[in-house]
Amino acid sequence: MKRSKxxxxxxxxxxxxxxxxxxxxxxxxxxxxxxxxxxxxxVGYPEKRRNYSPRFRGLQILTVKPNGEIRCTACMLCAxxxxxxxxxxxxxxxxxxxxxxxxxxxxxxxxxCVFCGMCEEACPVDAIRMGTRxxxxxxxxxxxxxTKDDLMRAGNYTQSRVTRP
Amino acid sequence: xxxxxxVKKVSVTIDDKKVEVTPDKTVFQAAVExxxxxxxxxxxxxxxIAGVCRMCLVEVDNAPKLQISCNTPVRxxxxxxxxxxxxxxxxxxxxxxxxxxxxxDCPICDKAGECKLQDFYREFGLYKSRVELEDKVHKPxxxxxxxxxxxxxxxxxxxRCTRFTHEVTHTDELVIVNRGNRxxxxxxxxxxxxxxxxxxxxxxxxxxALTARDFRFQQRVWFLEKKNSVCTxxxxxxxxxxxxxxxxxxxxxxxxxxxxxxNKSWICDTGRWRYHYVYxxxxxxxxxxxxxxxVLESTWHQAFGEMKRALEDPSGIVIGxxxxxxxxxxxxxxxSFKESGVKHFVRIVDEQVIEERSPWDGVLKHRxxxxxxxxxxxxxxMMNTKFLDCAGLAALVGEGNLRHAWFFGLEGEDVSWxxxxxxxxxxxxxLTLHATSRLPIWERAQWLLPAASAFEKSGTMVNALGRLQxxxxxxxxxxxxxxxxxxxxxxxxxxxxxxxxxxRHVDLFEKLIAAPLLGREQVWKxxxxxxxxxxxxx
Numbered sequence: 001m002k003r004s005k006x007x008x009x010x011x012x013x014x015x016x017x018x019x020x021x022x023x024x025x026x027x028x029x030x031x032x033x034x035x036x037x038x039x040x041x042x043v044g045y046p047e048k049r050r051n052y053s054p055r056f057r058g059l060q061i062l063t064v065k066p067n068g069e070i071r072c073t074a075c076m077l078c079a080x081x082x083x084x085x086x087x088x089x090x091x092x093x094x095x096x097x098x099x100x101x102x103x104x105x106x107x108x109x110x111x112x113c114v115f116c117g118m119c120e121e122a123c124p125v126d127a128i129r130m131g132t133r134x135x136x137x138x139x140x141x142x143x144x145x146x147t148k149d150d151l152m153r154a155g156n157y158t159q160s161r162v163t164r165p
Numbered sequence: 166x167x168x169x170x171x172v173k174k175v176s177v178t179i180d181d182k183k184v185e186v187t188p189d190k191t192v193f194q195a196a197v198e199x200x201x202x203x204x205x206x207x208x209x210x211x212x213x214i215a216g217v218c219r220m221c222l223v224e225v226d227n228a229p230k231l232q233i234s235c236n237t238p239v240r241x242x243x244x245x246x247x248x249x250x251x252x253x254x255x256x257x258x259x260x261x262x263x264x265x266x267x268x269x270d271c272p273i274c275d276k277a278g279e280c281k282l283q284d285f286y287r288e289f290g291l292y293k294s295r296v297e298l299e300d301k302v303h304k305p306x307x308x309x310x311x312x313x314x315x316x317x318x319x320x321x322x323x324x325r326c327t328r329f330t331h332e333v334t335h336t337d338e339l340v341i342v343n344r345g346n347r348x349x350x351x352x353x354x355x356x357x358x359x360x361x362x363x364x365x366x367x368x369x370x371x372x373x374a375l376t377a378r379d380f381r382f383q384q385r386v387w388f389l390e391k392k393n394s395v396c397t398x399x400x401x402x403x404x405x406x407x408x409x410x411x412x413x414x415x416x417x418x419x420x421x422x423x424x425x426x427x428n429k430s431w432i433c434d435t436g437r438w439r440y441h442y443v444y445x446x447x448x449x450x451x452x453x454x455x456x457x458x459x460v461l462e463s464t465w466h467q468a469f470g471e472m473k474r475a476l477e478d479p480s481g482i483v484i485g486x487x488x489x490x491x492x493x494x495x496x497x498x499x500x501s502f503k504e505s506g507v508k509h510f511v512r513i514v515d516e517q518v519i520e521e522r523s524p525w526d527g528v529l530k531h532r533x534x535x536x537x538x539x540x541x542x543x544x545x546x547m548m549n550t551k552f553l554d555c556a557g558l559a560a561l562v563g564e565g566n567l568r569h570a571w572f573f574g575l576e577g578e579d580v581s582w583x584x585x586x587x588x589x590x591x592x593x594x595x596l597t598l599h600a601t602s603r604l605p606i607w608e609r610a611q612w613l614l615p616a617a618s619a620f621e622k623s624g625t626m627v628n629a630l631g632r633l634q635x636x637x638x639x640x641x642x643x644x645x646x647x648x649x650x651x652x653x654x655x656x657x658x659x660x661x662x663x664x665x666x667x668x669r670h671v672d673l674f675e676k677l678i679a680a681p682l683l684g685r686e687q688v689w690k691x692x693x694x695x696x697x698x699x700x701x702x703x
Contacts, residue, residue, distance in 0.1 A: 073272045073273050074273075074382070075272030075273065077272070085412075091382040092382060093381070093382065097307050100273050100306070100307055101272075101273040124271075124272050
């Protein structure tokens with residue numbers, strides 16, 4: 001391969017100017033943070049947490065009727081809309097003939113979920129919502145499959161744990 | 166139809182398209198011939214014309230009012246407009262009337278996705294509702310009427326179902342009672358449906374008023390892919406579509422496919438719902454060796470090895486072939502065992518009904534539960550081979566040098582008619598059975614080999630009407646099940662090291678079956694999905 005004939009000018013070849021510039025920026029941040037710590041952008045997670053918008057898309061919530069039963073009718077529109085194919089529903093006959101159809105199983109594989117919110121948009125009965133919970137780390141892969149009970153309980157999760165920084 | 170007198174055709178113009186039709190047709194049928202779609206609920210090609218849904222209103226020249234196309238006979242020089250503003254307006258109006266009392270509970274309705282109300286609302290309606298919800302008339306929902314669930318509220322009173330029970334099954338269970346917007350679909354005396362063709366009601370219902378209990382809530386229809394096949398539950402060979410979810414690769418329902426020559430638009434409940442043995446508890450999943458009453462899970466390798474060893478003395482072997490096998494499998498098995506020197510072949514069939522004079526039940530069903538008795542006979546005459554019946558098998562047993570009996574292709578859980586063949590064998594004869602299910606009547610077998618079901622294999626069959634039809638694999642084979650081709654291949658090798666060649670049925674059909682049966686070359690892929698009528702067997 002032919003070597004390029006282009007050579008850097010002397011000011012760039014000695015690097016010193018660029019190093020001093022960078023050190024200057026670091027020093028500026030160091031002293032401003034030292035003198036006015038309130039303006040630091042960092043959050044001391046997990047002791048302190050950022051306040052997220054209620055529109056934040058986190059773990060899904062399955063909403064319930066006033067009598068505590070699941071609102072979902074197992075119409076499968078969320079599973080149809082889901083681009084990640086993470087919702088798995090098994091429909092069944094409800095003991096109450098007025099309700100007719102309900103999900104016997106409702107599993108969401110959070111390892112596949114991309115938090116796009118399409119399920120929430122597709123739902124005709126407001127049975128699935130994107131909640132605000134985002135701390136979903138776990139130690140085992142099978143723990144990432146959230147069942148119907150998990151997701152119904154997710155509705156009880158409130159903003160109270162979220163503290164202002 | 167071949168009439169000597171040429172029927173004079175009339176020419177009709179529909180939406181600027183000219184068609185020539187026979188004068189007994191209606192405008193709707195002429196439109197179908199012209200390839201023009203007119204929205205409709207009550208019209209069905211295999212039922213009488215009712216003209217009650219008013220959805221197919223079209224503009225006919227010189228007529229002061231719009232006409233329903235399904236019940237207006239054609240006239241020479243007629244000019245029809247199906248999608249003029251006036252016609253569209255009327256269709257939209259009809260749809261609005263249909264939907265006034267409709268509950269619109271699509272999320273829990275099984276018809277959603279193939280519902281004509283949904284389709285036409287999207288295509289012809291798209292108006293804002295002018296009806297307050299409180300005004301709707303309520304009727305009984307989710308009423309159990311046997312194999313079908315009746316939701317009177319969703320019904321649009323098209324009377325397809327009442328006409329079906331009146332004209333096809335002649336049982337008249339369904340009626341429409343009351344008048345006006347209180348009209349309601351009911352079963353007679355609130356009893357259950359009492360005919361063998363109830364599943365068709367769920368098919369012909371254009372809305373979700375009649376849904377099949379078997380399919381209820383199992384799957385959303387838009388998840389399913391349909392594959393054309395043929396029913397194998399009797400010798401009629403009704404044309405079917407098999408719905409499979411491509412993700413789970415599971416079979417969810419069997420529906421009739423319209424073929425005016427065989428089954429019109431219908432299929433019996435047996436053919437529709439007896440597919441459950443495919444995933445049944447009794448389904449054989451691995452080869453099993455039974456010795457001293459103990460069942461041992463084994464492998465194909467071992468089974469093939471033992472069979473190959475037995476083949477060293479072919480005079481002691483009798484091969485039984487079920488008439489549930491495809492033509493290609495019969496051909497493959499017979500040719501392969503003949504080459505090894507086996508001389509005796511037995512036809513395993515329900516012998517009591519095969520000779521019956523009036524085998525039909527009046528609608529569709531044939532009394533022979535096996536689909537391919539006709540094809541079996543044709544294959545054997547093609548190969549110039551003789552087959553034995555049950556009496557022949559007993560005579561062969563009497564000769565005394567029989568040591569092995571291998572029966573192939575016994576399918577389903579209802580094969581009690583085959584027990585005669587098993588009983589004809591004495592204790593000393595070792596029996597190897599290639600069947601789909603583990604049944605009490607197979608108790609005395611030494612080997613049970615898992616067979617591929619009719620939904621898992623491809624091939625052709627000839628039905629009792631002498632029609633060659635194509636079977637197509639819709640689902641992957643369950644566990645270690647194998648079809649006749651793979652078994653013949655394995656026995657020849659005596660080992661299970663090599664995989665059987667793919668798509669053997671295509672080769673056999675194109676090279677050996679097409680020419681003698683059809684009298685011409687035929688590419689497998691281009692075989693008519695409706696089947697081909699064969700010449701009478703000599």
